[in-house]
Amino acid sequence: MSTFSGLNTTSKALAAAQRAMEVTGQNIANANTTGYTRQRVELTSAAITETGRNARRDVPGSGVDVVGIDRVTDAFVDATRRQDVALSAEAGTASTIWTTVEGSLGEPGSGSLTSRLTDMYNSWGDLSNAQGSDAVTAARATVIARSQAVADTLSTVDGQLQGQWFGLKDQIGALAVEVNETAARIAELNTSIVSAKVQGSSANELMDKRDQFVSRLAELTGAHVVQRDLGTVDVYIGNATLVSGAIAETFSVTGAGVTFQQVKGGTGEQVGVQIGKTTVAPASGKLKALLEGVNSTLPGVARRLDEVATTIADQVNANYAGGTTPFFSATPADPSSRGPASSLKVLVTGTSDAEFQDSSAGSVDRASAKAIARLPETDGSPSKVWRGSVTAIATASQAAENRAAMAADVALKSDAARESVSGVSIDEEMTNLVAFQHAYAAAARVFTAIDEALDILINRTGA
Structure with a gap:
């Protein structure tokens, strides 16, 4: 897996954190909307794409995938x-x-x-x-x-x-x-x-x-x-x-x-x-x-x-x-x-x-x-x-x-009971927003680190 794969993994992390912040903003915007059901981004770790005899075991996964945006509901409660x-x-x-x-x-x-x-x-x-x-x-x-x-x-x-x-x-x-x-x-x-x-x-x-x-x-x-x-x-x-x-x-x-x-x-x-x-x-x-x-x-x-x-x-x-x-x-x-x-x-x-x-x-x-x-x-x-x-x-x-x-x-x-499951809690959403913001900032820092490493490799090696 090349360093460029790391860029791909990081871009997925940025996209996932951005989507999570967007969904959190949607929840906060509709906190007082009658009948609104809280939404949640469903994330899953992406599978490694290397296969065959030359596949390596010492590489991380392929990042994160956004599966979808689900409504937080309970059919029995509803x-x-x-x-x-x-x-x-x-x-x-x-x-x-x-x-x-x-x-x-x-x-x-x-x-x-x-x-x-x-x-x-x-x-x-x-x-x-x-x-x-x-x-x-x-x-x-x-x-x-x-x-x-x-x-x-x-x-x-x-x-x-x-x-x-x-x-x-x-x-x-x-x-x-x-x-x-x-x-x-x-x-x-x-x-x-x-x-x-x-x-x-x-x-x-x-x-x-x-x-x-x-x-x-x-x-x-x-x-x-x-x-x-x-x-x-x-x-x-x-x-x-x-x-x-x-x-x-x-x-x-x-x-x-x-x-x-x-x-x-x-x-x-x-x-x-x-x-x-x-x-x-x-x-x-x-x-x-x-x-x-x-x-x-x-x-x-x-x-x-x-x-x-x-x-x-x-x-x-x-x-x-x-x-x-x-x-x-x-x-x-x-x-x-x-x-x-x-x-x-x-x-x-x-x-x-x-x-x-x-x-x-x-x-x-x-x-x-x-x-x-x-x-x-x-x-x-x-x-x-x-x-x-x-x-x-x-x-x-x-x-x-x-x-x-x-x-x-x-x-x-x-x-x-329905509100406890599907309603929007401002405190909870604010906590999530901070967590997703930090995740976005961390992914951006990884992006910067890889960029600096590539700059050294391409522009300074042998100089």
């Missing part, structure tokens, strides 16, 4: 982070839905259904004790007003639940649009990554962008990925393929024409999603929580509200006028668009003896008023049914909030 972020998004969305439902009830409060029911039964008690025509007339008017207030409160809460249901349904549609856009970008980046790899250039930044879209898709749908050749990924939701290489399938919402009453009625009609023609069920993510809110949570609360409305009508009617004349009506004129909660109304509008029948026939014993005033004390009364419903909703809301807080903590830990 997959765990995507899963934890999806679970956190699901739990957070579910908690928001339950909190909104609980807020729409207004419990406890002066305008809540519990308060309205108490006022209504108290008014029946006042009527049962009223003496004199003026007092009776005033008590009957109060009964009608407070009973109608109960009906109005039920209708208001039911209307709020319907409004929330349509809001969640709209969110699902908006998420479907975002999922399609994100899937298309992943497919495009897969194509760009393959092109870069084939041409021999670095695709690291393209892969960083692609992984950000994958993470967003996981947050929305709980999607998982499978690594393929040349750095591409396939994306799955459930068992259906959303992205395969350069191809992105269509993600759509089913049941666009389904109504709130149909879902609440349990007719089998529900809102769902599909990829192509395949129905899928997201394993986690924001979309799963929204689908559960639309198909289960809100319809379930609305059914409880309908149950209370029906119970109020049935129990009051059974005790009013001996059960011969209804006081309430909870039958919707159009069951396809309204339920008992939004249809409850007071049928009695007048306070005369002919219109308001609160006593046994031929007497003024106020028997009906007394019986209705005692309803809250009976098993299965509307007040007890509703209190049980409110307690169950509050418990579910608190549980959802606890799950959301726990899932958020886990997601933060997963983010920290």
Whole structure:
């Protein structure tokens, strides 16, 4: 091996140190860039090129070769982070839905259904004790007003639940649009990554962008990925393929024409999603929580509200006028668009003896008023049914909030784990920069030493 080979070895060392400093500078420049993955120069010692009978054993290697620039990642850590972020998004969305439902009830409060029911039964008690025509007339008017207030409160809460249901349904549609856009970008980046790899250039930044879209898709749908050749990924939701290489399938919402009453009625009609023609069920993510809110949570609360409305009508009617004349009506004129909660109304509008029948026939014993005033004390009364419903909703809301807080903590830990592997540490990069700078300076000194030796050999030997 000649002295000129030493120059070649040294030039490789200079090039390797220079490339390492460039990569370190790239890391430092992107220390605060969201989604950036730390890069590292992969170096390997170059093999000796001398072979055959005349090969010498007392020579060094051929220097260093730059193999490539790798992204510092851990597939397991990345997959765990995507899963934890999806679970956190699901739990957070579910908690928001339950909190909104609980807020729409207004419990406890002066305008809540519990308060309205108490006022209504108290008014029946006042009527049962009223003496004199003026007092009776005033008590009957109060009964009608407070009973109608109960009906109005039920209708208001039911209307709020319907409004929330349509809001969640709209969110699902908006998420479907975002999922399609994100899937298309992943497919495009897969194509760009393959092109870069084939041409021999670095695709690291393209892969960083692609992984950000994958993470967003996981947050929305709980999607998982499978690594393929040349750095591409396939994306799955459930068992259906959303992205395969350069191809992105269509993600759509089913049941666009389904109504709130149909879902609440349990007719089998529900809102769902599909990829192509395949129905899928997201394993986690924001979309799963929204689908559960639309198909289960809100319809379930609305059914409880309908149950209370029906119970109020049935129990009051059974005790009013001996059960011969209804006081309430909870039958919707159009069951396809309204339920008992939004249809409850007071049928009695007048306070005369002919219109308001609160006593046994031929007497003024106020028997009906007394019986209705005692309803809250009976098993299965509307007040007890509703209190049980409110307690169950509050418990579910608190549980959802606890799950959301726990899932958020886990997601933060997963983010920290990912940062510890793939994130940029300024201190570490500064240390590397100094080391590579010294390596470059040392290689340059070797270059100078060889140059001086050659100068002596060529220009001064024999002088």
